[in-house]
Structure formats: structure tokens, C-alpha cells
Amino acid sequence: MNKKTEEKNWKLSYSQMIWRRFTKSRLNLACLIFVLFLFLLAVFAPFIANDKPFVIRIDGKFYFPLLRNLQPSDYCIFLAAALTVWYLLRRTPNGGKLNIKNQISKLQCKIQKGMPDSRYSNFAFLYVILLFAFLFLIFVLIFVFVPRRLDAVDYKEMVASGKATDAIFAPVPYGYARTELASCRQPPSRRHWLGTDDVGADVLCRLIHGSRISLSVGFVAVGISVCLGVLVGAILGYFGGWIDFVGMRFVEIMMAVPVFFLIITITAFFPRSFLNIMIIIGVTGWTSNARFIRAEFFKLRRQDFVQAAVSLGLPLRSILFRHILPNAVTPVLVNATFGISSAIFIEAALSFLGFGVAPPTPSWGQILSLGVSTSGRFLWWLTLFPGLAIFFTVMAYNVIGEGLRDATDPRLSKAV
Amino acid sequence: MIPTLLGITIVVFAISRLAPGEPLRGTSDEGRGTSIVYPRLDRGPSSIVWGLDKPIHIQYAQWLWRVVRLDFGDSIRHHRKVSELIKERLPITLMLNAIAFLIIYAVSLPVGILAAVKHGRFFDRASSAVFLMLWSLPIMWVGQMLIGYFAGPTFKNWFPPAGLSSNYAEQLSFLPWLADRLWHLVLPVLCLTYTGFAYLTKQVRASVLNNLHSCYVRTARAKGLSEPVVIFKHVFRNSIIPLITITATLLPAMLGGSVIIERIFSIPGMGLLAFEAITSRDYNVIMAVATIAGVLNLAGLLLADIAYAIVDPRITMDD
Numbered sequence: 239m240n241k242k243t244e245e246k247n248w249k250l251s252y253s254q255m256i257w258r259r260f261t262k263s264r265l266n267l268a269c270l271i272f273v274l275f276l277f278l279l280a281v282f283a284p285f286i287a288n289d290k291p292f293v294i295r296i297d298g299k300f301y302f303p304l305l306r307n308l309q310p311s312d313y314c315i316f317l318a319a320a321l322t323v324w325y326l327l328r329r330t331p332n333g334g335k336l337n338i339k340n341q342i343s344k345l346q347c348k349i350q351k352g353m354p355d356s357r358y359s360n361f362a363f364l365y366v367i368l369l370f371a372f373l374f375l376i377f378v379l380i381f382v383f384v385p386r387r388l389d390a391v392d393y394k395e396m397v398a399s400g401k402a403t404d405a406i407f408a409p410v411p412y413g414y415a416r417t418e419l420a421s422c423r424q425p426p427s428r429r430h431w432l433g434t435d436d437v438g439a440d441v442l443c444r445l446i447h448g449s450r451i452s453l454s455v456g457f458v459a460v461g462i463s464v465c466l467g468v469l470v471g472a473i474l475g476y477f478g479g480w481i482d483f484v485g486m487r488f489v490e491i492m493m494a495v496p497v498f499f500l501i502i503t504i505t506a507f508f509p510r511s512f513l514n515i516m517i518i519i520g521v522t523g524w525t526s527n528a529r530f531i532r533a534e535f536f537k538l539r540r541q542d543f544v545q546a547a548v549s550l551g552l553p554l555r556s557i558l559f560r561h562i563l564p565n566a567v568t569p570v571l572v573n574a575t576f577g578i579s580s581a582i583f584i585e586a587a588l589s590f591l592g593f594g595v596a597p598p599t600p601s602w603g604q605i606l607s608l609g610v611s612t613s614g615r616f617l618w619w620l621t622l623f624p625g626l627a628i629f630f631t632v633m634a635y636n637v638i639g640e641g642l643r644d645a646t647d648p649r650l651s652k653a654v
Numbered sequence: 655m656i657p658t659l660l661g662i663t664i665v666v667f668a669i670s671r672l673a674p675g676e677p678l679r680g681t682s683d684e685g686r687g688t689s690i691v692y693p694r695l696d697r698g699p700s701s702i703v704w705g706l707d708k709p710i711h712i713q714y715a716q717w718l719w720r721v722v723r724l725d726f727g728d729s730i731r732h733h734r735k736v737s738e739l740i741k742e743r744l745p746i747t748l749m750l751n752a753i754a755f756l757i758i759y760a761v762s763l764p765v766g767i768l769a770a771v772k773h774g775r776f777f778d779r780a781s782s783a784v785f786l787m788l789w790s791l792p793i794m795w796v797g798q799m800l801i802g803y804f805a806g807p808t809f810k811n812w813f814p815p816a817g818l819s820s821n822y823a824e825q826l827s828f829l830p831w832l833a834d835r836l837w838h839l840v841l842p843v844l845c846l847t848y849t850g851f852a853y854l855t856k857q858v859r860a861s862v863l864n865n866l867h868s869c870y871v872r873t874a875r876a877k878g879l880s881e882p883v884v885i886f887k888h889v890f891r892n893s894i895i896p897l898i899t900i901t902a903t904l905l906p907a908m909l910g911g912s913v914i915i916e917r918i919f920s921i922p923g924m925g926l927l928a929f930e931a932i933t934s935r936d937y938n939v940i941m942a943v944a945t946i947a948g949v950l951n952l953a954g955l956l957l958a959d960i961a962y963a964i965v966d967p968r969i970t971m972d973d
Contacts, residue, residue: 487657487658490658491657491658491661491662491665494662494948494951494952495662495665495948496906496910496944496951497910498910498911498913499910499913499928499943499944499947500665500666500669502928502929502932503670503940503944504669506932506933507669507670507932507935579790583792586792586794587792587793587794587914591913591914591917591929603794606795606798609798609802610798610801610802610806610815615807615808616802616803616806616808616809618802618803618808621795621798621802622799624795625792625795625798625799628792628795629790629791629792629795632790632792633786633787633790636786636789636790640786
């Protein structure tokens, strides 16, 4: 790099540099925007595709069926999305700018005066645990206090028969669980933009609600696998010796077990539930993360800053997770992106084989499995559209993963 | 290696026995896991026959003792010896995977080398884009689309939708039988191969790129060797070293993928056997398939280590 880019890079933090390298390619940006679009689709699914109208006037009085019938899981998803957006967009205290000279001189003043050098108190660990417990409590309270309403009124029929006037429906006015056997197996038409499946449910509506399942499985499964892998890898990598030897034997056993076979076995044997699938995919996929973290920790534990932290008497959790881990996390980040795409693919494969989420919960793989019937009849709209959805989602995450891998490649900072 | 194998069998055994469900009561319909939990059958006559009334660790010890003598027991669902079932079905899966392997290597090696040699130019970028797209295609979607568009009555009817041979295949002499078998294999092998292209081409390209900037390549060119000789005689040999470990990891991945393919195309191989065994809780078959998959896995890793030591004389076996 020439001197000018080097000077520009001095003011940037590591993540800002990676962001710049990542966004240089328009394909990466496009895939990121697509993933964002999927997120919006998943979060606002009940407002986009619902068979209840936003507002309907019956006998002169206004009713709001859609808003009344939001399930507790919808509220949880709104809350989780809001928290994620707040976390990603929050301003760091210095406005994100790096000013190393100022920070060093401030630290020196504090040490001279004998003041605590960290913004966080000694009990920060407990405060974080309390915060997570509080959030968990809020989610539990949502499930306890939001009533589960089952409203089976056919509002479209009311509008058609004239009992109700002036209704505003969602853009895709069908419910994902409403079956209409009269119009099953219809090809795409003006009424059903992507056709109907074998019980008469609208395919577009089921695709939109199915994106919720896919994305949640992707993120939660990868979250579990990253947490497990980081924990195991950090301990194995930092301590080495016989702990590493015994631990690596366990990791090798987990790696040698045929993964897909194990997943099918577990999902077939245990009761089919959404949570089970997420946990299983997470618990079978942590070994590569553990190996990456272990390799990085091996490299980093002999560095000076680790010895300084040990000699200062910092607790083990602080050394591992606040000092070494931020330096070791980049390959895991790249692996996590590929893990999301692979988790989405595994969930679709499980639903295709019949082991995934139970109907009527929509899943892309389940719609896919209806495409070719046993008599050989091929319903192309049930194969093409869910397949395209899975394909675009998996490809977007793969492109983002490749882009991240290229952006964090240390060799690129030397070669142009 | 033996502890790893024991570990695999313990994991699969624990999962299969500690889960709700029962092999001797009813059958679940094909393709759907049963969600009804039957109570555990205790000490009925058929459970004593199958050895299911003893405590779990005794069952595991008995199973282990039999497996050491290569007796995998009887299949509850098929009422035959498990070793016979495996002898019938394993060659089919291995044949599918071997053909897919050959095709993947035959395509990926040239494309990867060419992409590395023409680094940064159109062929390189186009091939990586195409292979990335191929990698992202879900296997069951491709299988369904191929069956729907090329093997069905609605569109083209070029290939058969299922099976390994036609119904009349036994009456054919060898060459027509072979042609018929290959005609049946086209679509399944196509599904199995395309995922491997992207991964392997990327590794080949990275490996060759690594070696193209070495000093010995400069020496070879300075000596006056022609470019193909430089690449195929010097660079290629050094580049395939990392590929050997990848070969070891590619095989178990394809065994996993063949479960879906064999289900879609109704090919009677190990994947379909495992799938049916899982849905009907056929414990002996599940354990046998898990053991064999684990053995193949470990054998592949061992072979990769040995091949590594043979190909690269700098690596000795005592590491």
C-alpha cells in the first residue's frame, strides 16, 4: 500500500479496516443487503403475509384483528430484533475513532494517581449475568402474559358476503396454516402468486414465514456452536499439556462421528421440536471452531501481553476472554458465516426428509419435499421457489463469508 | 484410533437407546419420524429374543463382544443378518461415491491449475463465481429439479427417475446391462459431484498459487524448461500434498450426502439402509452403519497420513 492509504488506515480500528476492505466489492455489499432484506422479511412476516386484516369495519365499529392476534413468539422476535439493532448501532464512547496517544497518556495519569484503570468495576461480570437473566425473564414474561388467541374467523368471507365493509388486508392476504382443499396444487396465478401446496396453503406466504424458521435456526445453531467451540478451544489452547491431549481426543471423537447421520438419528429419536433442531445442529458443529481457536491460542499465549496479564494477577476468565480472545476471533467469525449457511442447509435437508419442524410450521425444505409426488407428478412451483429461496440465502452467506475471509487475510495488507 | 472408534460407538449407542421409541411396536410411515412415544417394552418374549430386556451397559458390552468377531446381529425390520444387508448395499454406495470422486478430481484438478496459472484474469474469476454458485445449490433441490425436468412425464423424459437398473436388467447380457446401469446412474452421480467441485477447485488453486511464487519455479524457468513442464513436473507435485488430507475428509462428507440422494432416487445403498433403520428404530443396523462410517472415516485419515509420508519425503512417520 502506498503511504497515503497507510496514513488513512492509522486512524481506523481493526473492524473499521475490515469493513472498508469488505465493502470494496459491490457483490459483498449486495449480499449483505439481501441478508438484511431477509431479516426484515422474517421480523415483519405477520404484517406482510396474514389472512387477518389490519383493520376491518363490522357494523360501523372498527376492529384490528391482525394486531390483536399477534402471538408471543412474534413479540419475542420483535424484541430480539430491536435489541440487535440497538447493539449494532450504538455509539462507542469515543465515537469509534482511535486516539492511541491520548488513551495512553490518560492511562498513565490514572496509574500515577492510583485510580482504577478500567471503566468497568470489579463486579462487571456479575452485572452482565444479571443483565442476561433480566432479558431472559422478559422473554419468559412475554410467553406467560401474552394471551394465545385463536381467531378462526374468515375475514375475507365476511368482506365478500357484505357483513363487513372497508377492510385493509396485508399484501399477501393468506395465512400460513389455513388450508383450503378446494384450491390445492394450483400453479401460480393472479390469486396465488406462487401457487398453492397440497393442502391449499399459499406458497408465498409459507415461504415468508419459513424464512423465520431458517434464519433463527441459522443464528441460534451457530451461536451455540461458536460458544461451545470458543470455550473448549480456549481452555485446550491456553493450557496445553495433558489437558490439551485428553481434550483433543474428545474433539477428535466428535469430529469422527458422521455428522449428518448423527443429526438424523437424534432428530428421529427425540420429539420433533424447533428448539431441538437448533440445539442439535449447534452441538454437532462446534469442533471446527474449537480447532481454530485452539490454534490461535497456541500462537498467542506466548505473547508479551499475555505474560503481562498473568503477572498482573488478572483472573483466568479475563485473560482468556478479554485479552486473548479478541485477537483470536477472526477465523471463527469467517467460519461462523459459513456455519450459518450450512445450518440453514441442514435444516432444509432435515425438513425435506421429514425430520424437521412439524407442520403446520412452515419450512422451506418441507415445501420442497412436496414437489415430486410418488406417482411421478412434478409440481414445478413447489420445487422451484423454495429451492431458489434456499439457494439465494445460502449463496448470500457464502459470498459474505468469502468476502470476510479475503478482508481479514493478513497477506492482503502486504500485497496489493 | 481405537479409542476414537469406541467413542463413536458409545455416542451412537447412547443416543439410540436413551431416546423414546421402540423398535418392536408398529412401524412409522416412510419419510416421517414418529412423534408418538411408546412405553418401553419390558421383558416381553420378543424383547428377550432381541436382548432388549437387559440393562444398557450389558447390551453395549454384548454388542461390542459380537462386533469384535464381526457379527453385527440381525436386523429387526428385515429379519436378516445385518452383515448380509451391508454386503449387499455397501458396494453400491461405494461405487456411487467412487465414480463421483473420479469425476470431481478429473474436473477440479485441471480447472484449479488453470485458474491459478491465469490468476486474476477472466477464467479465474468466472470459474470461482460459477463454482461458488454450484456450492450453494442445495442437494435435494437439484435432485428434485433433475427428476422433475429430465426424468418425468411433464418435461423431458431422458433419464429414469429412480432405481439402479431397469426391471428387465437381469435378462440382459453384460454390455447392455452396463449401459443400462450407467444410464440410471447419470442423475445421482451428477447430484453428488457438483458440490465437490467448488471446494476442491478452491484448494487446488490456493495450493498451486502458493507454489507458483517459489524460488524453484524461477530456477526451472531460468534453466529454460517449457512452461507445461514447469507446472506439471514441479509445481503440481508440490501442490497435491495438501490435497491428500482433503481427500480423506471428502469421503465421509459424500457418505452423508448420499443419504439424501439415495432417498430421492431410491437407490438401495447404505444411506437408504441407515435412513430406514433410523425411522424404524432398528438398533443393530444403526449401530452397524455408524461403526462402518466411523471406520471408513478413520481409515481415510490413516490412509491420508500414510500417503502424506510417501508423497513428501520431508515428512517422516514419527511425528
